[in-house]
Amino acid sequence: MNSGKWRPYLFIAPTFLVFLVFFIQPIVYMFYLSFHDWNFISPDKTFVGLKNFKALLADPMFLQVIRNTFVYTFFTVLFSISMALLLSIWLNKQGRMYRFAQGAVFTPHIISLVSIAMLWMWIMDADYGLLNWFLSLFGIGKIPWLTNPDTALASLIMIAIWKNIGYYTLIIIAGLQSIPKHLYEAAALDQTPKWKRFIKITMPMLSPSLFFLTIIGVLDSIKVFETISIITKGGPLNSTNTLVYYIYENGFAFFKIGYASAAGVILLLILSVLTLIYFKVLGKRVHYQ
Known part of the structure; x- marks a missing residue:
């Protein structure tokens, strides 16, 4: 028996x-639990079929x-x-x-999300926050950033943009520095306007970086948890x-494990569909050198 051909598989x-134990097995078990009613404590799991999915889709809160x-x-x-x-x-x-300036812009990316959440809870405090104090200098009244349903989600979006922008900026700078200079020199000799150079040269050459950032941005945003758990709790x-x-x-506060697993299955399907659409629609527009 030739042991050499098995060596790569052993590696x-x-x-x-x-990967099988910590990624595939939990996904399979989540699908299994989504068809059952279980409270996380009882040893018995009651099979309920599609009941959890029907309850989810009929719940206005879930929508x-x-x-x-x-x-x-x-x-x-988009804004990041x-x-x-x-x-x-x-x-x-x-x-x-x-x-x-590059180092200063990148700094928020290396700060822990817990620290960021605590910092912005103080900055956006309606009574003593730094943001409302700054706006008061221009005669703007107090804004309940995190306690008003009309502004709370927008406030969390602002925090996420502040967290992401430094990392995104450095990735794009790396992409800009990899663009061959002779393309801009040729365009300058042809007296091409700067805006046209940006559209015809910069954006196509940056497409791999923008493609990568969009994918990780969508995945990170859809699975956001820490800032919501600490700042607003939903x-x-x-x-x-x-x-x-x-x-x-639903899973760890209300102990509705089957219901939470059904929501997890829907989350997995949403991520899969978005990724497939993104690769099919925009993947062909990426310019690889």
């Missing part, structure tokens, strides 16, 4: 085993959670990438000041509740 076996998740994801990704693109164009220069009036926190709340 990947530990990683494959970890609001889906809406909150998509609104949060859309605006977080747009603002990072503008910042990266400004910071993509040589000089001590620009290097310092309130006020369910206005900031998102899918992952909703799953946690």
